[in-house]
Amino acid sequence: MQEFDYVVVGGGAAGCVVAGRLSEDPSVSVCLLEAGGPDSSAFIHAPLGFAATAPLKLFSWGYETVPQAGFNGRKGFQPRGKVMGGSSSINAMVYTRGNRNDYG
Ligand SMILES: Cc1cc2nc3c(=O)[nH]c(=O)nc-3n(C[C@H](O)[C@H](O)[C@H](O)COP(=O)(O)OP(=O)(O)OC[C@H]3O[C@@H](n4cnc5c(N)ncnc54)[C@H](O)[C@@H]3O)c2cc1C
Structure with missing residues:
Protein backbone atom coordinates (compact mmCIF):
# COMPACT_ATOMS: atom_id res chain seq x y z
CA MET A 1 0.00 0.00 0.00
CA GLU A 34 -3.51 8.08 -16.30
CA ALA A 35 -6.05 5.68 -17.80
CA GLY A 36 -4.19 5.40 -21.11
CA GLY A 37 -0.70 4.23 -21.96
CA PRO A 38 2.55 6.05 -22.72
CA ASP A 39 2.81 8.67 -25.49
CA SER A 40 5.84 7.08 -27.14
CA SER A 41 4.18 6.04 -30.42
CA ALA A 42 5.52 7.57 -33.62
CA PHE A 43 1.91 8.21 -34.61
CA ILE A 44 1.74 10.73 -31.77
CA HIS A 45 5.07 12.39 -32.49
CA ALA A 46 4.80 12.58 -36.28
CA PRO A 47 2.79 15.48 -37.72
CA LEU A 48 -0.69 14.30 -38.72
CA GLY A 49 0.17 10.83 -37.36
CA PHE A 50 -2.91 10.67 -35.17
CA ALA A 51 -5.11 11.19 -38.20
CA ALA A 52 -3.95 7.77 -39.42
CA THR A 53 -4.85 6.07 -36.14
CA ALA A 54 -8.08 7.94 -35.33
CA PRO A 55 -10.40 5.28 -36.81
CA LEU A 56 -8.65 2.62 -34.70
CA LYS A 57 -9.30 4.53 -31.46
CA LEU A 58 -5.84 3.56 -30.25
CA PHE A 59 -5.22 6.66 -28.16
CA SER A 60 -8.73 8.00 -27.62
CA TRP A 61 -11.84 7.13 -25.67
CA GLY A 62 -13.73 6.63 -28.92
CA TYR A 63 -16.59 8.96 -28.04
CA GLU A 64 -19.30 9.80 -30.55
CA THR A 65 -21.95 12.48 -30.55
CA VAL A 66 -25.63 11.66 -30.54
CA PRO A 67 -27.12 11.51 -34.06
CA GLN A 68 -26.88 14.98 -35.59
CA ALA A 69 -29.76 16.37 -37.63
CA GLY A 70 -27.29 18.56 -39.52
CA PHE A 71 -25.32 15.42 -40.50
CA ASN A 72 -28.38 13.69 -41.91
CA GLY A 73 -28.74 11.72 -38.67
CA ARG A 74 -25.17 10.47 -38.56
CA LYS A 75 -23.04 10.54 -35.41
CA GLY A 76 -19.88 12.63 -35.22
CA PHE A 77 -16.46 11.41 -34.08
CA GLN A 78 -15.57 13.18 -30.83
CA PRO A 79 -11.89 12.54 -30.07
CA ARG A 80 -10.69 12.82 -26.45
CA GLY A 81 -7.23 11.58 -25.57
CA LYS A 82 -6.73 8.39 -23.56
CA VAL A 83 -2.95 8.44 -23.38
CA MET A 84 -0.25 10.28 -21.48
CA GLY A 85 -0.64 13.90 -22.52
CA GLY A 86 -4.38 13.47 -22.99
CA SER A 87 -6.07 15.27 -25.84
CA SER A 88 -2.90 17.33 -26.36
CA SER A 89 -1.21 14.12 -27.51
CA ILE A 90 -3.79 13.47 -30.23
CA ASN A 91 -4.00 16.86 -31.91
CA ALA A 92 -1.95 15.54 -34.85
CA MET A 93 0.62 18.24 -33.97
CA VAL A 94 -1.62 20.84 -35.54
CA TYR A 95 -1.56 23.66 -33.03
CA THR A 96 -4.06 26.50 -33.26
CA ARG A 97 -3.42 29.34 -30.83
CA GLY A 98 -6.48 31.28 -29.75
CA ASN A 99 -6.57 34.97 -30.68
CA ARG A 100 -6.91 37.01 -27.47
CA ASN A 101 -9.42 39.29 -29.20
CA ASP A 102 -11.82 36.33 -29.50
CA TYR A 103 -12.02 35.99 -25.71
CA GLY A 104 -12.68 39.62 -24.72
C1 LIG B 1 -7.94 16.38 -32.24
C2 LIG B 1 -7.79 17.53 -31.28
C3 LIG B 1 -7.16 18.70 -31.69
C4 LIG B 1 -6.99 19.76 -30.80
N1 LIG B 1 -6.34 20.89 -31.23
C5 LIG B 1 -6.16 21.92 -30.38
C6 LIG B 1 -5.47 23.11 -30.79
O1 LIG B 1 -5.00 23.22 -31.92
N2 LIG B 1 -5.34 24.13 -29.90
C7 LIG B 1 -5.81 24.02 -28.61
O2 LIG B 1 -5.66 24.98 -27.84
N3 LIG B 1 -6.48 22.91 -28.20
C8 LIG B 1 -6.65 21.88 -29.04
N4 LIG B 1 -7.34 20.76 -28.62
C9 LIG B 1 -7.95 20.78 -27.30
C10 LIG B 1 -6.97 20.45 -26.19
O3 LIG B 1 -6.23 19.29 -26.52
C11 LIG B 1 -7.80 20.22 -24.93
O4 LIG B 1 -8.57 21.38 -24.65
C12 LIG B 1 -6.93 19.92 -23.72
O5 LIG B 1 -6.08 18.82 -23.96
C13 LIG B 1 -7.83 19.61 -22.53
O6 LIG B 1 -6.99 19.37 -21.42
P1 LIG B 1 -7.53 18.55 -20.18
O7 LIG B 1 -6.37 18.38 -19.24
O8 LIG B 1 -8.77 19.21 -19.67
O9 LIG B 1 -8.01 17.15 -20.77
P2 LIG B 1 -7.16 16.07 -21.57
O10 LIG B 1 -5.91 16.64 -22.15
O11 LIG B 1 -8.13 15.41 -22.49
O12 LIG B 1 -6.70 15.05 -20.43
C14 LIG B 1 -7.59 14.24 -19.70
C15 LIG B 1 -6.81 12.97 -19.31
O13 LIG B 1 -7.50 12.32 -18.24
C16 LIG B 1 -7.45 10.92 -18.48
N5 LIG B 1 -8.55 10.32 -17.74
C17 LIG B 1 -9.88 10.50 -17.91
N6 LIG B 1 -10.57 9.80 -17.02
C18 LIG B 1 -9.65 9.15 -16.25
C19 LIG B 1 -9.74 8.28 -15.14
N7 LIG B 1 -10.94 7.92 -14.61
N8 LIG B 1 -8.60 7.80 -14.59
C20 LIG B 1 -7.39 8.16 -15.09
N9 LIG B 1 -7.23 8.99 -16.14
C21 LIG B 1 -8.37 9.48 -16.71
C22 LIG B 1 -7.60 10.79 -19.99
O14 LIG B 1 -7.17 9.54 -20.46
C23 LIG B 1 -6.72 11.96 -20.45
O15 LIG B 1 -5.38 11.56 -20.64
C24 LIG B 1 -7.48 19.66 -29.48
C25 LIG B 1 -8.10 18.47 -29.05
C26 LIG B 1 -8.24 17.42 -29.93
C27 LIG B 1 -8.89 16.13 -29.44
Missing part, protein backbone atom coordinates in the same frame (compact mmCIF):
# COMPACT_ATOMS: atom_id res chain seq x y z
CA GLN A 2 1.39 3.39 -1.04
CA GLU A 3 0.49 6.80 0.27
CA PHE A 4 0.96 10.16 -1.45
CA ASP A 5 0.47 13.77 -0.47
CA TYR A 6 -1.31 14.43 -3.77
CA VAL A 7 -3.08 12.18 -6.27
CA VAL A 8 -3.71 13.77 -9.67
CA VAL A 9 -6.26 11.87 -11.80
CA GLY A 10 -5.66 12.22 -15.52
CA GLY A 11 -2.30 12.78 -17.20
CA GLY A 12 -3.66 15.17 -19.80
CA ALA A 13 -2.82 18.79 -20.52
CA ALA A 14 -3.97 20.04 -17.12
CA GLY A 15 -3.03 17.00 -15.02
CA CYS A 16 0.57 16.90 -16.26
CA VAL A 17 1.06 20.58 -15.46
CA VAL A 18 -0.48 20.21 -11.99
CA ALA A 19 1.60 17.10 -11.23
CA GLY A 20 4.73 18.73 -12.63
CA ARG A 21 4.30 21.88 -10.58
CA LEU A 22 3.54 19.94 -7.39
CA SER A 23 6.60 17.75 -7.99
CA GLU A 24 8.87 20.79 -7.97
CA ASP A 25 8.65 20.65 -4.16
CA PRO A 26 10.91 17.71 -3.20
CA SER A 27 9.26 17.46 0.19
CA VAL A 28 5.91 16.24 -1.21
CA SER A 29 5.00 13.02 -3.01
CA VAL A 30 2.76 13.08 -6.07
CA CYS A 31 0.95 10.23 -7.82
CA LEU A 32 -0.27 10.85 -11.37
CA LEU A 33 -2.91 8.36 -12.56
Whole structure:
Protein backbone atom coordinates (compact mmCIF):
# COMPACT_ATOMS: atom_id res chain seq x y z
CA MET A 1 0.00 0.00 0.00
CA GLN A 2 1.39 3.39 -1.04
CA GLU A 3 0.49 6.80 0.27
CA PHE A 4 0.96 10.16 -1.45
CA ASP A 5 0.47 13.77 -0.47
CA TYR A 6 -1.31 14.43 -3.77
CA VAL A 7 -3.08 12.18 -6.27
CA VAL A 8 -3.71 13.77 -9.67
CA VAL A 9 -6.26 11.87 -11.80
CA GLY A 10 -5.66 12.22 -15.52
CA GLY A 11 -2.30 12.78 -17.20
CA GLY A 12 -3.66 15.17 -19.80
CA ALA A 13 -2.82 18.79 -20.52
CA ALA A 14 -3.97 20.04 -17.12
CA GLY A 15 -3.03 17.00 -15.02
CA CYS A 16 0.57 16.90 -16.26
CA VAL A 17 1.06 20.58 -15.46
CA VAL A 18 -0.48 20.21 -11.99
CA ALA A 19 1.60 17.10 -11.23
CA GLY A 20 4.73 18.73 -12.63
CA ARG A 21 4.30 21.88 -10.58
CA LEU A 22 3.54 19.94 -7.39
CA SER A 23 6.60 17.75 -7.99
CA GLU A 24 8.87 20.79 -7.97
CA ASP A 25 8.65 20.65 -4.16
CA PRO A 26 10.91 17.71 -3.20
CA SER A 27 9.26 17.46 0.19
CA VAL A 28 5.91 16.24 -1.21
CA SER A 29 5.00 13.02 -3.01
CA VAL A 30 2.76 13.08 -6.07
CA CYS A 31 0.95 10.23 -7.82
CA LEU A 32 -0.27 10.85 -11.37
CA LEU A 33 -2.91 8.36 -12.56
CA GLU A 34 -3.51 8.08 -16.30
CA ALA A 35 -6.05 5.68 -17.80
CA GLY A 36 -4.19 5.40 -21.11
CA GLY A 37 -0.70 4.23 -21.96
CA PRO A 38 2.55 6.05 -22.72
CA ASP A 39 2.81 8.67 -25.49
CA SER A 40 5.84 7.08 -27.14
CA SER A 41 4.18 6.04 -30.42
CA ALA A 42 5.52 7.57 -33.62
CA PHE A 43 1.91 8.21 -34.61
CA ILE A 44 1.74 10.73 -31.77
CA HIS A 45 5.07 12.39 -32.49
CA ALA A 46 4.80 12.58 -36.28
CA PRO A 47 2.79 15.48 -37.72
CA LEU A 48 -0.69 14.30 -38.72
CA GLY A 49 0.17 10.83 -37.36
CA PHE A 50 -2.91 10.67 -35.17
CA ALA A 51 -5.11 11.19 -38.20
CA ALA A 52 -3.95 7.77 -39.42
CA THR A 53 -4.85 6.07 -36.14
CA ALA A 54 -8.08 7.94 -35.33
CA PRO A 55 -10.40 5.28 -36.81
CA LEU A 56 -8.65 2.62 -34.70
CA LYS A 57 -9.30 4.53 -31.46
CA LEU A 58 -5.84 3.56 -30.25
CA PHE A 59 -5.22 6.66 -28.16
CA SER A 60 -8.73 8.00 -27.62
CA TRP A 61 -11.84 7.13 -25.67
CA GLY A 62 -13.73 6.63 -28.92
CA TYR A 63 -16.59 8.96 -28.04
CA GLU A 64 -19.30 9.80 -30.55
CA THR A 65 -21.95 12.48 -30.55
CA VAL A 66 -25.63 11.66 -30.54
CA PRO A 67 -27.12 11.51 -34.06
CA GLN A 68 -26.88 14.98 -35.59
CA ALA A 69 -29.76 16.37 -37.63
CA GLY A 70 -27.29 18.56 -39.52
CA PHE A 71 -25.32 15.42 -40.50
CA ASN A 72 -28.38 13.69 -41.91
CA GLY A 73 -28.74 11.72 -38.67
CA ARG A 74 -25.17 10.47 -38.56
CA LYS A 75 -23.04 10.54 -35.41
CA GLY A 76 -19.88 12.63 -35.22
CA PHE A 77 -16.46 11.41 -34.08
CA GLN A 78 -15.57 13.18 -30.83
CA PRO A 79 -11.89 12.54 -30.07
CA ARG A 80 -10.69 12.82 -26.45
CA GLY A 81 -7.23 11.58 -25.57
CA LYS A 82 -6.73 8.39 -23.56
CA VAL A 83 -2.95 8.44 -23.38
CA MET A 84 -0.25 10.28 -21.48
CA GLY A 85 -0.64 13.90 -22.52
CA GLY A 86 -4.38 13.47 -22.99
CA SER A 87 -6.07 15.27 -25.84
CA SER A 88 -2.90 17.33 -26.36
CA SER A 89 -1.21 14.12 -27.51
CA ILE A 90 -3.79 13.47 -30.23
CA ASN A 91 -4.00 16.86 -31.91
CA ALA A 92 -1.95 15.54 -34.85
CA MET A 93 0.62 18.24 -33.97
CA VAL A 94 -1.62 20.84 -35.54
CA TYR A 95 -1.56 23.66 -33.03
CA THR A 96 -4.06 26.50 -33.26
CA ARG A 97 -3.42 29.34 -30.83
CA GLY A 98 -6.48 31.28 -29.75
CA ASN A 99 -6.57 34.97 -30.68
CA ARG A 100 -6.91 37.01 -27.47
CA ASN A 101 -9.42 39.29 -29.20
CA ASP A 102 -11.82 36.33 -29.50
CA TYR A 103 -12.02 35.99 -25.71
CA GLY A 104 -12.68 39.62 -24.72
C1 LIG B 1 -7.94 16.38 -32.24
C2 LIG B 1 -7.79 17.53 -31.28
C3 LIG B 1 -7.16 18.70 -31.69
C4 LIG B 1 -6.99 19.76 -30.80
N1 LIG B 1 -6.34 20.89 -31.23
C5 LIG B 1 -6.16 21.92 -30.38
C6 LIG B 1 -5.47 23.11 -30.79
O1 LIG B 1 -5.00 23.22 -31.92
N2 LIG B 1 -5.34 24.13 -29.90
C7 LIG B 1 -5.81 24.02 -28.61
O2 LIG B 1 -5.66 24.98 -27.84
N3 LIG B 1 -6.48 22.91 -28.20
C8 LIG B 1 -6.65 21.88 -29.04
N4 LIG B 1 -7.34 20.76 -28.62
C9 LIG B 1 -7.95 20.78 -27.30
C10 LIG B 1 -6.97 20.45 -26.19
O3 LIG B 1 -6.23 19.29 -26.52
C11 LIG B 1 -7.80 20.22 -24.93
O4 LIG B 1 -8.57 21.38 -24.65
C12 LIG B 1 -6.93 19.92 -23.72
O5 LIG B 1 -6.08 18.82 -23.96
C13 LIG B 1 -7.83 19.61 -22.53
O6 LIG B 1 -6.99 19.37 -21.42
P1 LIG B 1 -7.53 18.55 -20.18
O7 LIG B 1 -6.37 18.38 -19.24
O8 LIG B 1 -8.77 19.21 -19.67
O9 LIG B 1 -8.01 17.15 -20.77
P2 LIG B 1 -7.16 16.07 -21.57
O10 LIG B 1 -5.91 16.64 -22.15
O11 LIG B 1 -8.13 15.41 -22.49
O12 LIG B 1 -6.70 15.05 -20.43
C14 LIG B 1 -7.59 14.24 -19.70
C15 LIG B 1 -6.81 12.97 -19.31
O13 LIG B 1 -7.50 12.32 -18.24
C16 LIG B 1 -7.45 10.92 -18.48
N5 LIG B 1 -8.55 10.32 -17.74
C17 LIG B 1 -9.88 10.50 -17.91
N6 LIG B 1 -10.57 9.80 -17.02
C18 LIG B 1 -9.65 9.15 -16.25
C19 LIG B 1 -9.74 8.28 -15.14
N7 LIG B 1 -10.94 7.92 -14.61
N8 LIG B 1 -8.60 7.80 -14.59
C20 LIG B 1 -7.39 8.16 -15.09
N9 LIG B 1 -7.23 8.99 -16.14
C21 LIG B 1 -8.37 9.48 -16.71
C22 LIG B 1 -7.60 10.79 -19.99
O14 LIG B 1 -7.17 9.54 -20.46
C23 LIG B 1 -6.72 11.96 -20.45
O15 LIG B 1 -5.38 11.56 -20.64
C24 LIG B 1 -7.48 19.66 -29.48
C25 LIG B 1 -8.10 18.47 -29.05
C26 LIG B 1 -8.24 17.42 -29.93
C27 LIG B 1 -8.89 16.13 -29.44
